[in-house]
Amino acid sequence: MAEQATPESFLAADIGSTMTHAVLVDRVEGVYRMVATAESPTTLQAPESDITIGLSRAIRRLQDVVQRPLLDSLGQIVLPERVSGAGVDALVTVSSAAPPLRCVIVGMAERQSVESATRACEAASAQVVARLPLAGRLREWSDETIEALVLRPPDVIVMVGGVDAGPVEPLLEAARVLAILYEETPAERRPSIIYAGNLEARRPVAQELSPVFRFRAVENVRPSAQVESLGELQAELMTTYEEVALARLPGYPALRDTCAAPILGSQHALGLVLQLLGSRENQGVVGVDVGGARAFAGVARNPLYHWASVAGAGTGAAASTLVERVGPDEIGQWLLEEMPPDGIVDRAASVALRPHGIPQSFEELGFLHALARASLSVAVGALREQRLGWDEAERTSSVLPRFDLIAARGGVLGHTVQDGAAMLTCLDSVQPVGLNRLVIDRHSLWPQVGAIGQVWPLAAVQLLQQDALYHAGTIIAPVGELRHGARALRIVVRYDDGRTIERDVAFGDVTRLPLARGARADIEVYPHRRLDIGTGHAGQGGRARVPGGGLGIVVDARGRPLPSLGRVEDRRARIRQWLDVLGCDVGSSD
Amino acid sequence: MVSRPRLLRGKGHVLVREGQPVEAITLVARGDADSAPRVIDVAAGLGCSPSQVAGYLRVRVGDSLAVGDLVAERRRWGFWRTSIGSPFVGRVQSISDGRVILRETYPPEEVLAGMPGVVHCVHPDRGATVAATGAHLRGCWGTSHGGTGPIVVLDGDDGWLETAHLGLRLRGSILVAPRVRDPQVVRRAATYLVSGLVVGSLPVPLALLCEESGLAVLATDGFGGTPMSEAIYQGLRALEQKGAVLFGADRFNQAPAELVVPLAQRPQMALARYQELSVGAIVRLTAGPHRGGIGVICEVPEGRVRTALGDWVSGVYVRLARGERVFVAMVNLQVVACEA
Numbered sequence: 001m002a003e004q005a006t007p008e009s010f011l012a013a014d015i016g017s018t019m020t021h022a023v024l025v026d027r028v029e030g031v032y033r034m035v036a037t038a039e040s041p042t043t044l045q046a047p048e049s050d051i052t053i054g055l056s057r058a059i060r061r062l063q064d065v066v067q068r069p070l071l072d073s074l075g076q077i078v079l080p081e082r083v084s085g086a087g088v089d090a091l092v093t094v095s096s097a098a099p100p101l102r103c104v105i106v107g108m109a110e111r112q113s114v115e116s117a118t119r120a121c122e123a124a125s126a127q128v129v130a131r132l133p134l135a136g137r138l139r140e141w142s143d144e145t146i147e148a149l150v151l152r153p154p155d156v157i158v159m160v161g162g163v164d165a166g167p168v169e170p171l172l173e174a175a176r177v178l179a180i181l182y183e184e185t186p187a188e189r190r191p192s193i194i195y196a197g198n199l200e201a202r203r204p205v206a207q208e209l210s211p212v213f214r215f216r217a218v219e220n221v222r223p224s225a226q227v228e229s230l231g232e233l234q235a236e237l238m239t240t241y242e243e244v245a246l247a248r249l250p251g252y253p254a255l256r257d258t259c260a261a262p263i264l265g266s267q268h269a270l271g272l273v274l275q276l277l278g279s280r281e282n283q284g285v286v287g288v289d290v291g292g293a294r295a296f297a298g299v300a301r302n303p304l305y306h307w308a309s310v311a312g313a314g315t316g317a318a319a320s321t322l323v324e325r326v327g328p329d330e331i332g333q334w335l336l337e338e339m340p341p342d343g344i345v346d347r348a349a350s351v352a353l354r355p356h357g358i359p360q361s362f363e364e365l366g367f368l369h370a371l372a373r374a375s376l377s378v379a380v381g382a383l384r385e386q387r388l389g390w391d392e393a394e395r396t397s398s399v400l401p402r403f404d405l406i407a408a409r410g411g412v413l414g415h416t417v418q419d420g421a422a423m424l425t426c427l428d429s430v431q432p433v434g435l436n437r438l439v440i441d442r443h444s445l446w447p448q449v450g451a452i453g454q455v456w457p458l459a460a461v462q463l464l465q466q467d468a469l470y471h472a473g474t475i476i477a478p479v480g481e482l483r484h485g486a487r488a489l490r491i492v493v494r495y496d497d498g499r500t501i502e503r504d505v506a507f508g509d510v511t512r513l514p515l516a517r518g519a520r521a522d523i524e525v526y527p528h529r530r531l532d533i534g535t536g537h538a539g540q541g542g543r544a545r546v547p548g549g550g551l552g553i554v555v556d557a558r559g560r561p562l563p564s565l566g567r568v569e570d571r572r573a574r575i576r577q578w579l580d581v582l583g584c585d586v587g588s589s590d
Numbered sequence: 591m592v593s594r595p596r597l598l599r600g601k602g603h604v605l606v607r608e609g610q611p612v613e614a615i616t617l618v619a620r621g622d623a624d625s626a627p628r629v630i631d632v633a634a635g636l637g638c639s640p641s642q643v644a645g646y647l648r649v650r651v652g653d654s655l656a657v658g659d660l661v662a663e664r665r666r667w668g669f670w671r672t673s674i675g676s677p678f679v680g681r682v683q684s685i686s687d688g689r690v691i692l693r694e695t696y697p698p699e700e701v702l703a704g705m706p707g708v709v710h711c712v713h714p715d716r717g718a719t720v721a722a723t724g725a726h727l728r729g730c731w732g733t734s735h736g737g738t739g740p741i742v743v744l745d746g747d748d749g750w751l752e753t754a755h756l757g758l759r760l761r762g763s764i765l766v767a768p769r770v771r772d773p774q775v776v777r778r779a780a781t782y783l784v785s786g787l788v789v790g791s792l793p794v795p796l797a798l799l800c801e802e803s804g805l806a807v808l809a810t811d812g813f814g815g816t817p818m819s820e821a822i823y824q825g826l827r828a829l830e831q832k833g834a835v836l837f838g839a840d841r842f843n844q845a846p847a848e849l850v851v852p853l854a855q856r857p858q859m860a861l862a863r864y865q866e867l868s869v870g871a872i873v874r875l876t877a878g879p880h881r882g883g884i885g886v887i888c889e890v891p892e893g894r895v896r897t898a899l900g901d902w903v904s905g906v907y908v909r910l911a912r913g914e915r916v917f918v919a920m921v922n923l924q925v926v927a928c929e930a
Contacts, residue, residue, distance in 0.1 A: 180627070184625065345793075346815075359877065361899070
């Protein structure tokens, strides 16, 4: 998108399924800076049923904080900024408030292309509600299937099948059938069709379907038996989400007319930020986002970017679905207090009922972080399944490859003032290896920055440099396994003021060494001969100059992949100890 | 004044006008007739190839058919006959490849007013909001089923509703109990044709059972074993034997389950939804260590307050029933009652 005239000030909003975040950006001494942020529950449901109401409430809070009029007497945003300082020059919005796309996959009887399409849909936050075989043609589709297709039309039908240069007729027959089925369905209820099958069938299928449906054709998900290509289908699903699902949000037309740029999906916008961050790092960045309704993980390593977004794996409105997906034991293993499986199910359902609530005790915070661990593990697992652009060693490894930066965001992580809790959740779920840094989106800013970058790139870069990244700390995490308590590594930290700290870290421990935010230090690490600190060779030491953060330098010597946490009593004691090392006051409650 | 939107799932015709008095059974809106294609595999039914089917068909595209109308017939040697009748009411949409695609027509969706009152406003093509004077309780969860009947308040043992409390005398009633956990209670309530159940909370598996068994259920506090807050419980006790309507959760239109008790005049204690938080309001704590507790707002501090977890949040100080004064984040409380 072409760069528009740069504004002096603007509002950027992220309308999530649970909360609406608004940020005021203004030029301070020639540099775009975040002035303030505010949030308010998203108003998707009755009685408000209008997303602009929640946005207005968030902006009103912002207005109270900055003591600057941003809304007029009718509650509309004052555009452009007045000489008096009232209002702003523009509004930019991203959103993930719409439910996931309901998707039906129509594919050849062979499994590969359907499996690939399923992976693409799941990674693109689309919910696969049915998979229909092509080979059997219409007479093989049951009445229930046809009734479901027509009476409860999906948002999208993804057609796949055959390698390039494969047979055309089955796909064409399916296209004819779909055209007949939806012939009498009102246009606004017809699904979109994305064709990601055999290249030869693309033109005839398009001729059959494009007069009836919103039709898009993308690269075959299986151009050959050995090659899988999901990127274009994922991207098209994201576009469809923005054009179809977001457009259905109550209040969308009015909001769209107020915005200076098209409303992007939050994950699309987040991806733009990750790519920007990844372009500055040698080993790239892995980004994770714990949403209320979905979980996201993305990898940006120049020039590649790929991602997975799993619907129904969030920690808010989707908490129940998440527990159903992973099982209550997966959540229970991270809790500090005994909670029976039924209690976990009930608690998750209660969280889903009131996703706007914020924790006021460590017990509640602990529950949310247990959900977040499961949520992120699901997203990282979906990302790992893709393994796109990874070398052979990375493909076969049971852990993620090494990245320079872990970029984490989402209500649970961003709202947690206790850095240690957010750090441990990321360590447990992402399981970074080698030398990394953890940055957190404390102000829920990144998707907005991505959207801003589409129209005012300079503003996006300046925001990212100045305000958007909260540095939680540098992480050192060796790969491998030793006997619990054995010396895993020795770390030497040489500070710029001449001080030196030398520490032995035992296997199974998490240790923290001080290094303030904004400061840097030289470190030397000497691992055990069976542990690899990210050099690719076990036992090989290394030196680096590293930045500090809220937690300084964190050594996670629990090994990779993270071993089982053992018996319940030991497990709780260990989690408590790790949190304690990371500066969390686990005993506090309001 | 309490109100409830009564909306179709799709588009249709609104049959009432603004200001019109309505009864519970007044038809508010009727949807457009819906239809779905049904496939009749004539070739398979007659035991012939698709190319032979045309000679045996007795219908043409556009024909309207009733159940049993002849679709195709094959005679062999003049007397042995195989025929296919229409299994649905519908219209022939297309004929191809040995198959007849019949468009089955469904009866249109209808929405009733559900309670006596007046039409507050009309939603074009969708329905209307019906308003009445009375008491109103919005549930935080409910099944999709509705019911009507007099309110009967049951005390339960330690707040738990047990099967022993249920009997045929409760048929057609809307039962109020602090909490429930026994699946047998749900089954028995459904068997005895109880009209509805209003509880504080219930376990998730029981909620699924309620939905499956067609029982109208509204939970005021959520899932688990939290009892109904005393303020709501006593409020409902004051309405005992009054006729009430339990509206099921309309997930399609995102309307929650609600209990409406039409009354000739406003109740003394109004159950509030969107009351400004002010000193004296009775609130329910929905999170935190005192979750489920009821208290009275005793102070609304200026600006944000730091919680024990270190967050700076907007909130109020609440005096709990046993005298304890606690800070509660704004998003963690719900106004349950205020002076009407």
